[in-house]
Amino acid sequence: MNKYYEFPTKIIREGLVRVIVPDLDAYRRPDGVYEPAWAPVFYNPRMSFNRDIAILFARVSRRILGVNKLSVAEPLAGTGVRGIRYAVEAGAEEVYMGDISRLAVEIARQNIQLNRVDDRVRVEKSHANKLLYKLVEEGVAPSIIDIDPFGSPIPFVDTTLEIASRFNSVVALTATDTAPLTGTHSSALRRRYWVLPGRTGWEREQAVRILLGSIIRRAASIDYGVKVFLAYYTDYYVRVYIGLIRGASRADESLNRLVYGVYCPSCSYSSYSSIVLSRCPICHHRLVVVGPLYSGEICAPEIVEEMIRDIEEVSWIDAKKAEKLLTVLKNECSLVNPYYRVDKISAFLWTLERLPVSNFLSDMLGVHARKIHQQTYRNLDELLALSLQQAKSPPVALTALTAMTPEKIGEYLKTNRQFNNTDSQKQAKMAVAVGLGGFVLWRLLKRAKS
Numbered sequence: 001m002n003k004y005y006e007f008p009t010k011i012i013r014e015g016l017v018r019v020i021v022p023d024l025d026a027y028r029r030p031d032g033v034y035e036p037a038w039a040p041v042f043y044n045p046r047m048s049f050n051r052d053i054a055i056l057f058a059r060v061s062r063r064i065l066g067v068n069k070l071s072v073a074e075p076l077a078g079t080g081v082r083g084i085r086y087a088v089e090a091g092a093e094e095v096y097m098g099d100i101s102r103l104a105v106e107i108a109r110q111n112i113q114l115n116r117v118d119d120r121v122r123v124e125k126s127h128a129n130k131l132l133y134k135l136v137e138e139g140v141a142p143s144i145i146d147i148d149p150f151g152s153p154i155p156f157v158d159t160t161l162e163i164a165s166r167f168n169s170v171v172a173l174t175a176t177d178t179a180p181l182t183g184t185h186s187s188a189l190r191r192r193y194w195v196l197p198g199r200t201g202w203e204r205e206q207a208v209r210i211l212l213g214s215i216i217r218r219a220a221s222i223d224y225g226v227k228v229f230l231a232y233y234t235d236y237y238v239r240v241y242i243g244l245i246r247g248a249s250r251a252d253e254s255l256n257r258l259v260y261g262v263y264c265p266s267c268s269y270s271s272y273s274s275i276v277l278s279r280c281p282i283c284h285h286r287l288v289v290v291g292p293l294y295s296g297e298i299c300a301p302e303i304v305e306e307m308i309r310d311i312e313e314v315s316w317i318d319a320k321k322a323e324k325l326l327t328v329l330k331n332e333c334s335l336v337n338p339y340y341r342v343d344k345i346s347a348f349l350w351t352l353e354r355l356p357v358s359n360f361l362s363d364m365l366g367v368h369a370r371k372i373h374q375q376t377y378r379n380l381d382e383l384l385a386l387s388l389q390q391a392k393s394p395p396v397a398l399t400a401l402t403a404m405t406p407e408k409i410g411e412y413l414k415t416n417r418q419f420n421n422t423d424s425q426k427q428a429k430m431a432v433a434v435g436l437g438g439f440v441l442w443r444l445l446k447r448a449k450s
């Protein structure tokens, strides 16, 4: 036990800073996994990549967004590692941190001293929203407001947007409540984000777009539009960086990008719609509808490109992971439609056509494994066209299609196969039952005769 604290601590290194954190070994679950929420002060080493990207963004914001004096407000600071990294690694001139926990503030204060940034970084015990208003009263104009809570950022969004609107601040938000956002906990999704809840086959994209949609609606209520600089889902959280644009017409433009996401659990048909559809236009199965959600671009290419360029200047971050994420985002900035999952499409084709698509699927998985696992934003048409070019034994049905749009595939399947697989499944079950019944009867009769 460290003599200064009421709980076990240790000093770790993250990025270019050293910080006192709870001793992770003291807060492990029976399966050995560290549970940050159990520690008296929150520190999650698995979030270091979230902080790496925050540093890259802050550095680039000076050049791209014309930020002269980098002033960061981080009102949910925990141990202070993020705020101190802003000062040390992004050269922030001012960092204002806060936390509602006395212990967190004590540790953060020690960490500020440990890293000798007390001339630029300060911390105080306060509710996050109160601290933000207090900073404004003191004449602070934050260039970045970083909201990094445990769970949903929603309780802090209105205050953050209001203050960001006064100072043209960038708003960075983390949401770790991915179970609601992906539709796994639908009632929490409706309560927190006020959307029609549902779970699509592109749940990571849904999570990012629901959070953005919710921010857009709140910004619109104070007559601001939203510009998305960067938004992504990685590990187990959503992170977004946005800016505000003044004006009722800008707010309306942003609102115009809100749609409903529709997803067919039977054939995977996915689309955006401005009205609430109930039946799949392809196979007529009942649709999952979720929204409103944001349907626009999820990054600004010039910012992402500049961040990729800056990676070699910050060799201490997880450069490989940062480059991988940012490159995928850069390539897919303009792909706004929901992605299709090749495994689901293949399974569907198999159930419809009894096609042994396993070769095709394994070829596709070979080609697209990375993309599939990262749940990217590629369109079905591109994905299938690519797969067909590269597959050794593509299924005949798919090769016959020249343009691989979901609608074309739907039309093809509708005209070539009947969507009565539930009927055919029923018939097959009936046949098996009759067959079995006949067999049992025959055995009984045989036994009775002998």
Ligand SMILES: C[S@@+](CC[C@H](N)C(=O)[O-])C[C@H]1O[C@@H](n2cnc3c(N)ncnc32)[C@H](O)[C@@H]1O
Binding pocket: 041, 042, 043, 044, 047, 051, 075, 076, 077, 078, 079, 080, 081, 082, 098, 099, 100, 101, 104, 126, 127, 128, 129, 148, 149, 150
């Ligand atoms: C996820 S942790 C912060 C992690 C930190 N940003 C980092 O990068 O390591 C969330 C922190 O918010 C604090 N907190 C929770 N509710 C708060 C509130 N209403 N106002 C201020 N701090 C709050 C918690 O005490 C906790 O330390």
